[in-house]
Amino acid sequence: MYRYDTYDQKIVDERVAQFREQTRRYLAGELTDDEFRPLRLQNGLYIQRHAPMLRVAVPYGLLASRQVRQLAHIARTYDKGYAHITTRQNVQFNWPALEAVPEILAGLASVEMHAIQTSGACIRNITSDPFAGVAGDEHIDPRPWCEVLRQWSTFHPEFAFLPRKFKIAVNGAAEDRAVIQCHDIGLELKRDAAGEIGFRVLVGGGMGRTPIIGEEISDFVPWQHIITYCEAILRVYNRYGRRDNLYKARIKILVKSLGIAEFKRQVEEEWVFGKNGPNTLTEAEVARVAGHFTTPAYASLPADDAGYVSQRAANPAFAAWTRRNVLAHKVPGYAVVVLSLKNPARAPGDVTAEQLDLVADWADAHSFGEVRATHEQNLVLADVRQSELFAVWEKARAAGLATPTFGLLTDLICCPGGDFCALANAKSIPIANAIQARFDDLDYLYDIGDIELNISGCMNSCGHHHVGHIGILGVDKNGEEWYQVSLGGSQGNHTSIGKVIGRSFAAAEMPGVIAKIIDVYLAQRQAGERFIETVRRTGLEPFKLGVYGDAAVKERKQNA
Amino acid sequence: MPKLIKNGQLVDDDARILVLDETQAPEELTLAAGPVFVPFAVWQAHKGQLSGRAGLGVWLDSHEDVAELVPDLDSISAVALNFPKFTDGRAYSSAALLRTRYGFTGEIRAIGDVMRDQFFFMQRCGFDTLQPKAGKYSDAQLEEALASLKDFSTPYQAAVDQPEPLFRRAARAA
Ligand code: HEM
Numbered sequence: 001m002y003r004y005d006t007y008d009q010k011i012v013d014e015r016v017a018q019f020r021e022q023t024r025r026y027l028a029g030e031l032t033d034d035e036f037r038p039l040r041l042q043n044g045l046y047i048q049r050h051a052p053m054l055r056v057a058v059p060y061g062l063l064a065s066r067q068v069r070q071l072a073h074i075a076r077t078y079d080k081g082y083a084h085i086t087t088r089q090n091v092q093f094n095w096p097a098l099e100a101v102p103e104i105l106a107g108l109a110s111v112e113m114h115a116i117q118t119s120g121a122c123i124r125n126i127t128s129d130p131f132a133g134v135a136g137d138e139h140i141d142p143r144p145w146c147e148v149l150r151q152w153s154t155f156h157p158e159f160a161f162l163p164r165k166f167k168i169a170v171n172g173a174a175e176d177r178a179v180i181q182c183h184d185i186g187l188e189l190k191r192d193a194a195g196e197i198g199f200r201v202l203v204g205g206g207m208g209r210t211p212i213i214g215e216e217i218s219d220f221v222p223w224q225h226i227i228t229y230c231e232a233i234l235r236v237y238n239r240y241g242r243r244d245n246l247y248k249a250r251i252k253i254l255v256k257s258l259g260i261a262e263f264k265r266q267v268e269e270e271w272v273f274g275k276n277g278p279n280t281l282t283e284a285e286v287a288r289v290a291g292h293f294t295t296p297a298y299a300s301l302p303a304d305d306a307g308y309v310s311q312r313a314a315n316p317a318f319a320a321w322t323r324r325n326v327l328a329h330k331v332p333g334y335a336v337v338v339l340s341l342k343n344p345a346r347a348p349g350d351v352t353a354e355q356l357d358l359v360a361d362w363a364d365a366h367s368f369g370e371v372r373a374t375h376e377q378n379l380v381l382a383d384v385r386q387s388e389l390f391a392v393w394e395k396a397r398a399a400g401l402a403t404p405t406f407g408l409l410t411d412l413i414c415c416p417g418g419d420f421c422a423l424a425n426a427k428s429i430p431i432a433n434a435i436q437a438r439f440d441d442l443d444y445l446y447d448i449g450d451i452e453l454n455i456s457g458c459m460n461s462c463g464h465h466h467v468g469h470i471g472i473l474g475v476d477k478n479g480e481e482w483y484q485v486s487l488g489g490s491q492g493n494h495t496s497i498g499k500v501i502g503r504s505f506a507a508a509e510m511p512g513v514i515a516k517i518i519d520v521y522l523a524q525r526q527a528g529e530r531f532i533e534t535v536r537r538t539g540l541e542p543f544k545l546g547v548y549g550d551a552a553v554k555e556r557k558q559n560a
Numbered sequence: 561m562p563k564l565i566k567n568g569q570l571v572d573d574d575a576r577i578l579v580l581d582e583t584q585a586p587e588e589l590t591l592a593a594g595p596v597f598v599p600f601a602v603w604q605a606h607k608g609q610l611s612g613r614a615g616l617g618v619w620l621d622s623h624e625d626v627a628e629l630v631p632d633l634d635s636i637s638a639v640a641l642n643f644p645k646f647t648d649g650r651a652y653s654s655a656a657l658l659r660t661r662y663g664f665t666g667e668i669r670a671i672g673d674v675m676r677d678q679f680f681f682m683q684r685c686g687f688d689t690l691q692p693k694a695g696k697y698s699d700a701q702l703e704e705a706l707a708s709l710k711d712f713s714t715p716y717q718a719a720v721d722q723p724e725p726l727f728r729r730a731a732r733a734a
């Protein structure tokens with residue numbers, strides 16, 4: 001993975017010094033709350049319900065074991081002993097004291113980490129495929145390109161105060177695992193007819209209160225020009241994006257109001273001036289960065305390890321875990337392991353300091369010292385030998401990290417919601433845990449199969465509810481917490497925005513509502529059909545009927 | 561006399577920033593003597609007279625397009641770009657455009673909600689003159705604030721102050 005050179009290190013060290021000084025001035029009363037807010041936000045520091053919340057950048061989700069240990073140390077020393085993996089592959093701490101943040105940042109800098117631009121109206125952490133480099137369907141490794149873009153966007157002087165936040169995601173495989181269609185810029189690596197690398201560029205996607213799927217602005221930007229092309233997009237957005245209304249300030253609104261054709265015209269008119277200029281990428285720079293993402297020293301192994309085959313046959317619990325949480329690796333004899341953070345006893349995505357330390361040890365022992373964070377709020381060991389899976393499973397199970405439900409109903413995405421977040425309409429964690437408690441029968445979960453359930457505590461959609469096969473959104477009705485349910489959302493290559501099924505529900509009703517939805521699916525599904533495929537085929541009607549009953553649906557129709 | 565930062569130094573400056581209130585029409589204005597930045601509307605209305613006047617600059621608000629100044633740039637020695645709020649980042653693009661696309665070599669001054677925490681970015685985008693928000697800093701504090709110009713010693717990207725990105729400026733070890 002990428003290692004800092006003296007330049008990279010200096011930039012994060014100087015950031016620590018800068019923020020230390022800003023915090024000092026704030027505490028001395030030289031900066032007002034309003035003045036300090038954008039400064040701390042650009043360092044990932046929110047003031048939340050109980051305490052400040054610090055978001056640490058995990059560029060494209062990649063972590064080295066010593067970085068994981070540092071996160072554990074921070075959780076233990078400055079927080080309440082745990083951290084939270086976010087839907088943008090970052091890590092959040094919910095309880096640090098403001099005064100301690102400069103020290104925390106210094107600790108992060110000591111392991112080549114930072115919290116730069118993890119929040120605020122600037123270019124945010126660049127996200128990518130958590131299986132980059134190991135997935136069988138990958139054409140081009142996205143990680144070097146993410147790193148090149150990370151460096152370009154870090155403290156970009158022209159784009160530090162955009163109309164609103166700006167999120168870029170990069171994918172390089174047949175299947176989109178980076179939600180590129182719901183990003184301000186989504187980049188899909190591809191090759192042209194001559195075999196040259198370039199990017200299909202999507203723009204104007206996003207969730208929030210107005211979910212929009214990104215549109216294609218270019219079907220191929222050659223790799224040399226990707227920075228100048230992004231700069232052109234950013235400059236048009238910085239100049240013409242709306243600044244009068246926070247809810248209309250994302251680039252998606254500008255793209256919609258101009259239309260993609262006119263937006264593209266403006267971008268390409270701007271691009272003429274930057275194209276072929278100094279920001280044009282060089283082969284040397286790409287090679288330098290790509291040199292950090294070399295193939296690890298894989299052993300040459302049989303495709304099926306005999307011991308692994310017999311361990312699976314002998315141990316049904318291990319077999320169940322491997323069926324869900326162990327994924328194919330492009331190298332024979334290796335496997336990708338998902339360490340589940342969906343233990344029903346904890347908030348989805350939460351991980352304790354002790355667990356982080358253990359994960360770091362397992363990474364060193366079994367996975368070339370690397371860990372990945374996924375936007376679905378799990379951790380991944382990407383390079384485990386099949387022959388070591390049993391040992392990893394036993395350790396993970398003892399540590400509560402082997403919930404064998406990857407990709408199933410209870411492997412849900414969930415934002416921090418009302419328990420932590422000052423913007424929430426409703427709590428989301430208790431809903432997640434109640435659904436997990438209701439669906440605790442593994443055989444039943446396996447029978448239901450692949451399904452994505454996403455929960456957000458408000459319209460900001462941090463929990464990706466718009467693209468959940470089942471989406472749950474916290475709403476406020478006269479000061480009470482209610483939940484709206486949508487169906488048919490989806491991420492990946494067939495990204496779609498879910499549709500609301502009807503009136504919202506009280507918290508206590510939610511597990512029952514989900515059970516009814518699942519019953520409809522099981523009754524309706526055709527052989528081999530996944531939940532989302534059934535919803536697409538049947539539409540929402542049978543589900544509405546199952547949830548609200550015949551009478552309610554008829555009545556609504558009459559009133560409509 | 562108030563102080564501001566020009567090319568990295570503290571200097572005295574008493575240029576006024578002329579702000580029209582709603583009752584004043586740009587056409588009916590008579591300008592008192594002394595260095596002054598006039599709003600773009602006043603410049604447009606009085607170009608003929610104002611052109612070449614000593615100590616005259618033009619200021620643009622963040623929504624005003626610098627391209628409109630281009631035909632006049634030869635007769636303007638200073639342009640000020642306003643930050644109505646420091647989170648309004650449009651003037652960074654305006655300054656960069658003035659310097660790069662339109663080749664303006666005169667003074668570009670940051671005015672409005674200007675604080676030391678933006679100095680670094682401003683200077684990178686081509687501002688040579690930084691006029692902090694009135695009353696924000698004592699002379700001593702402004703002296704201290706000069707340090708913010710050097711918050712980062714070696715930035716990654718190309719910008720006005722360093723037209724080449726780091727990967728062209730330095731041989732970085734693989
Ligand atoms: C707890 C403090 C948090 C606050 C105050 C907060 C605030 C917001 C706001 C205001 C938006 C809407 C932005 C817009 O549409 O312009 C948003 C979107 C989002 N946030 Fe958060 N958030 C928080 C935590 C999180 C966490 C923990 C995650 C990950 C689990 C997260 C991930 C996201 C994502 C993925 C979006 C949607 C991006 C999009 O609209 O394209 N946020 N957040």
Ligand code: SF4
Nearest residue numbers: 415421424457458462
């Ligand atoms: S979706 Fe709403 S409640 Fe949940 S973290 Fe985001 S802002 Fe907070």
